[in-house]
Amino acid sequence: MLNPADAAFADRLAGVLPEGSVRAPDARYLEEPRGRWEGKGGVLVLPRSTAEVQAVVRACAEARVGIVPWGGGTGLVGGQIMADGPAPVILSLERMAAVRAVWPDENALEVEAGATLAAVQEAAEAAGRLFPLSLASEGTARIGGVLATNAGGIGVLRYGNARDLCLGVEAVLADGSLLGGLKRLRKDNTGYDLRHLLIGAEGTLGIITAAVLRVVPRPAVSVTAMLVVESPAAALRLLTLCQSRVPGMVSAFELIKRTGFEFLAEKMPEVGCPFPVAPDWCVLLELGLPSVFEAEEVMAGLYAEADEAGLVQDGVIAASEAQRQGLWRIRESIPEANRLVGAVSSHDISLPLSAVPEFIPRADAALARIGAFRINCFGHLGDGNLHYNVFPVPGESRKDHEGSRDAIKTCVHDLVHEMGGSVSAEHGIGRLKVGDLERYGDPGKVAAMRAVKAALDPAGIMNPGAVLR
Structure with a gap:
């Protein structure tokens, strides 16, 4: 059984951490974006270094007090909110937000886990590179949480999920020991890859404190279009066409249903629609190309070929950065319009x-x-x-x-x-989908996960109740 992070334990933490590191959690640490749950927390801890994180975890391990890691609070499955059980320590890494180093020639940078995704993107851009993971919450989401949930976003088609963009992690394990894995290597076959075990574990096996991330050269030219298609089947054939004509250069391929335009018209009319009548289905397509290409010519050629094949019915190709941002604003505003309408159930x-x-x-x-x-x-x-x-x-x-x-x-x-799919594509399991993992997960996989959890966190202090019941 776990013990609560009570006043006596808060005093104990205050004795091993610098002044101002321990306080009562305010409301923002106890809420989640969809308002489904209200969390509890006995004490909020704000460390400034990996050594301070180790001190917190050691104290929690000795006292059998649960730890809930808190990144930007943007998770949608309750991984950062603990509503039941003894009040835990809420451990926020927001003060550990440094970009430690950038190696442009190696296409790598090292950051602390509290750095926001937007800050990492800016650091890459300053070095003439691109960190291609992009989310609607990138101004708030922090790298530790992004990795802990193996976040996806709009660039997965070309660049992969968070785990594909991570070369190494530093993490504090459940006994307070340090996993120092901040290597910049692309090849390292020295046994189990614990980096990938921690990525996607949602803080249940350890707390990621820093990471080496992979960046890429920025495409020289980009072009964006919104293309009307008859159906998802036509959209899929259009994707195949695009990938065969410009292989490896399709940066995004987003499917949008008419309902999205209807919700925007109802709740956010200022966003607008580029077509006189909202289409039943359309695709937001973006290409990132080398400088030898004329981007708009490439897109126009793809449209012409798709039109001849009967795959598109209409389309808009952005002729300026403002038009490009306008098309992306449609896609990025749909989740907010959804929130304003109020979903019965989201999947x-x-x-x-x-x-x-x-x-x-x-x-x-x-x-x-x-x-x-x-x-x-x-x-x-x-x-x-x-x-x-x-x-x-x-x-x-x-x-x-x-x-x-x-x-x-x-x-x-x-x-x-x-149909052979997954009930959690990019948001994780958290606490919302624990039952789904039990219902749909492969029994052998779930048993192996439990064995790993028992080995690395035998007292169950790391994000208790998340991922595994």
Whole structure:
């Protein structure tokens, strides 16, 4: 059993940390973006160094007090919020935000875990490089949390998830010992790769305190277009066409449904729509090309070929940076419009690419047997990640469907599982999806995860209740 982080324990921590490092948590550390839970925390700790993190973890290990790591608080599955059990230590790394070093010729940089994703992008840009991981919350999300959840975003198609952009990590393990893995190597076959064990573990095996990240040369020219397609099947064929004509240069390929435009018109009309009538389906496509290409000519050529093949029905090619930002604003505003409408149930799922066109109508039909809903299906088609979200019809609110939420989620996730997909594509398990992991996870994998957890965190102090019950 764990013990609470009570006043006596707070005094103990204050005795081993610099003044101002220990205090009571305010509301922002106890909330999550969707307002589903209210967390608890006995004490907030704000270390300034890896050595101070070690001191905190050692004290927690000795006293059997739980630790909830807190990055930017942007997680959507409750990994940063502990609502039940003895009040934990909330450990925020926001004061550990330094960019320690940049090696442009090696395409690498080293940062502390509290650096925001936007700060890392800026450091890469200052060095003439690109850190290509991009999220709507990049101004708030911190690298420790990004790695702990193996975050995805819009650039996965070309550059991979967070784990693909990480060369090494420094982490504090559950006994307070240090895993010093800050190497800049692309090849290192010296046994188990503990970096990849910690990435995606959501703070349940250790606390990432710093990382060496991979950056890439910036594309010399980019071009963005929004193309109208008849269906997701046509969008998938368009993706194949683009990848065959400019292999390795498709930076983003986002699927958008008409419902997204409707929600924007309803809640954020200032965002606008580039077409006279919102299309049933469209794709936001971005190419990043070497300087030998005329970007707009390449995009126009792709459009012409796609039009001849019957894959596109209309389109807008951005002719300026302002137009490019306008197209991206549409895509990036859809989650906020969704929030303002109020989802009954949201689903972060992934499927084999070829299964996406079949999944969408099957899921729509299955939900229609439960009730009348609006579906906003959008997301990163290039890597098979859909945000398949269910909303009330006009005149109703999500409160009218509280009794249906579990049935809706089960309906969607059962179909995803049946079709060989994942019920958590890029948001992680957190506390929200612990039951889903138990229901859909491979038994051998779950057993192995439990064995790893028991070996590295036998007292269960690291983010208790997240990922594994």
